[in-house]
Amino acid sequence: xxxxxxxxxxxxxxxxxxxxxxxxxxxxxxxxxxxxxxxxxxxxxxxxxxxxxxxxxxxxxxxxxxxxxxxxxxxxxxxxxxxxxxx
Amino acid sequence: xxxxxxxxxxxxxxxxxxxxxxxxxxxxxxxxxxxxxxxxxxxxxxxxxxxxxxxxxxxxxxxxxxxxxxxxxxxxxxxxxxxxxxx
Amino acid sequence: xxxxxxxxxxxxxxxxxxxxxxxxxxxxxxxxxxxxxxxxxxxxxxxxxxxxxxxxxxxxxxxxxxxxxxxxxxxxxxxxxxxxxxx
Amino acid sequence: xxxxxxxxxxxxxxxxxxxxxxxxxxxxxxxxxxxxxxxxxxxxxxxxxxxxxxxxxxxxxxxxxxxxxxxxxxxxxxxxxxxxxxx
Amino acid sequence: xxxxxxxxxxxxxxxxxxxxxxxxxxxxxxxxxxxxxxxxxxxxxxxxxxxxxxxxxxxxxxxxxxxxxxxxxxxxxxxxxxxxxxx
Numbered sequence: 436x437x438x439x440x441x442x443x444x445x446x447x448x449x450x451x452x453x454x455x456x457x458x459x460x461x462x463x464x465x466x467x468x469x470x471x472x473x474x475x476x477x478x479x480x481x482x483x484x485x486x487x488x489x490x491x492x493x494x495x496x497x498x499x500x501x502x503x504x505x506x507x508x509x510x511x512x513x514x515x516x517x518x519x520x521x522x
Numbered sequence: 523x524x525x526x527x528x529x530x531x532x533x534x535x536x537x538x539x540x541x542x543x544x545x546x547x548x549x550x551x552x553x554x555x556x557x558x559x560x561x562x563x564x565x566x567x568x569x570x571x572x573x574x575x576x577x578x579x580x581x582x583x584x585x586x587x588x589x590x591x592x593x594x595x596x597x598x599x600x601x602x603x604x605x606x607x608x609x
Numbered sequence: 610x611x612x613x614x615x616x617x618x619x620x621x622x623x624x625x626x627x628x629x630x631x632x633x634x635x636x637x638x639x640x641x642x643x644x645x646x647x648x649x650x651x652x653x654x655x656x657x658x659x660x661x662x663x664x665x666x667x668x669x670x671x672x673x674x675x676x677x678x679x680x681x682x683x684x685x686x687x688x689x690x691x692x693x694x695x696x
Numbered sequence: 697x698x699x700x701x702x703x704x705x706x707x708x709x710x711x712x713x714x715x716x717x718x719x720x721x722x723x724x725x726x727x728x729x730x731x732x733x734x735x736x737x738x739x740x741x742x743x744x745x746x747x748x749x750x751x752x753x754x755x756x757x758x759x760x761x762x763x764x765x766x767x768x769x770x771x772x773x774x775x776x777x778x779x780x781x782x783x
Numbered sequence: 784x785x786x787x788x789x790x791x792x793x794x795x796x797x798x799x800x801x802x803x804x805x806x807x808x809x810x811x812x813x814x815x816x817x818x819x820x821x822x823x824x825x826x827x828x829x830x831x832x833x834x835x836x837x838x839x840x841x842x843x844x845x846x847x848x849x850x851x852x853x854x855x856x857x858x859x860x861x862x863x864x865x866x867x868x869x870x
C-alpha cells in the first residue's frame with residue numbers, strides 16, 4: 436500500500452455503469468520522507484475521506500475486496516485515513 | 523486509475539480472437555498538473571470515447587469486469603470520460 | 610497494453626513444464642512517439658508474430674486468457690500485429 | 697519479492713473494516729547493493745517483524761494468501777525476516 | 784517475463800509457513816542489451832537454477848501456477864534457464 440494526500444476529485448458523466456455513484460478522488464502519492472510527489476492515483480473512496488486527508492491506498496485486485504466495489508471497474512481504493520506515522 | 527487523453531487509435535489485422543471488433547485507443551497519461559507525459563497505454567474503450575477526450579483508465583484484471591471484456595486479452599480499459607477535475 | 614517491436618527470440622532447455630513448446634519472443638517497448646526504448650518484455654506469442662513486427666503486448670493475468678496459455682507460467686503475451694497507428 | 701528494512705509504523709483510526717487489528721509497517725526498499733532507497737511500501741506484517749528488521753515483502757494478490765489476510769484490502773505483506781543474504 | 788542473472792541467495796529463519804523449504808534466489812535484471820542493472824527480484828526457483836545462470840522470471844499471479852507454489856506467498860518465480868538469446 437502507499438501513503439498519499441487527497442488533493443481533489445473528479446466528475447465524469449459518461450462512465451462505465453459499475454462506477455455510477457462512485458466517489459473518485461485524486462491522491463498525490465508521498466515519498467519516504469512524507470513529501471508529496473508528482474505521482475498520483477485516481478482512487479475509489481471506501482472510508483469517507485476528504486480533501487487534505489493523508490490516506491492509505493491499495494492497488495490492484497484488492498481494491499475490489501469490499502461489497503461496494505466487488506463489481507466495480509477500479510484498480511485503486513482508499514482504505515484508511517492516517518492519524519499518525521512513526522518513522 | 524489514471525487520467526489521460528485519447529490521442530489516436532490503431533488497426534491490427536492479425537490479433538487474438540478475443541480482440542475481434544475491439545476498439546483500441548492510444549491514451550497519453552497525464553501527470554499531477556494535468557500535463558500529458560510521454561507515457562501511454564493502449565486501452566480498450568468501454569464508453570465510446572473519442573480522440574481528444576480526457577478519460578479514466580483502469581489497469582489489470584479490473585479491465586475485464588464488463589460483459590464485453592470478460593474474455594478479452596486486455597490489461598487496460600477506458601471506463602469514463604471526465605467532465606471536470608477539481609484540484 | 611503496450612506497443613513494441615519483436616527484436617529476437619530465446620532458447621531455454623531447462624524450463625517449467627508449462628512452457629514446453631512455447632514460442633518466447635523479445636519485444637522492445639515503444640514510447641509515445643513510436644521510438645523504441647531500452648525497455649523490453651519476454652512475451653509468449655499467440656499470433657504467429659515475427660522479428661521486426663510491431664505488436665500489441667498484454668501483461669498480467671490477461672496473458673493467460675487463451676486455451677494455449679491458461680496453465681502457462683507467463684505474465685506477458687503478444688496478442689496482435691499492428692498494421693497502422695493513427696496519432 | 698523485494699528486500700527492505702522496517703522503518704516505522706502507522707496508525708489509522710478510520711479504516712476499512714477488513715483492516716481492523718492489522719499491523720501495518722513502513723518498509724524502505726533496498727537496491728541491489730543492499731542500500732535503502734527512497735521507495736517504500738506500507739506492508740501488512742504476517743511474521744511479527746520489528747523496526748530495523750530486514751524483511752521480504754510480497755506484492756499483489758499473493759499478499760492475501762494467508763488465513764489472516766485473505767479478505768483484507770491489502771496489496772503488500774511482509775512474509776519473512778532475513779538472516780543472511782549471500783551475493 | 785524478464786531476463787536476469789542469479790547473483791545470490793538468502794536465508795530467512797522467520798518466514799511465512801507457505802515458504803518453508805522454498806529456495807529463494809536473488810536475480811539481477813538485465814536491460815535490452817543484456818547488461819545487468821541495479822534492479823533485482825527475489826524469486827522462487829522452480830527449475831533448479833544456480834548462481835550465474837541467465838534465467839527467465841515471471842511476476843504476479845502466474846508465479847503461483849505450479850503445484851509447488853500454488854499456495855505460496857510469492858510474486859516472482861524463475862521458470863527457465865536460458866541457453867541462447869538471438870537479437
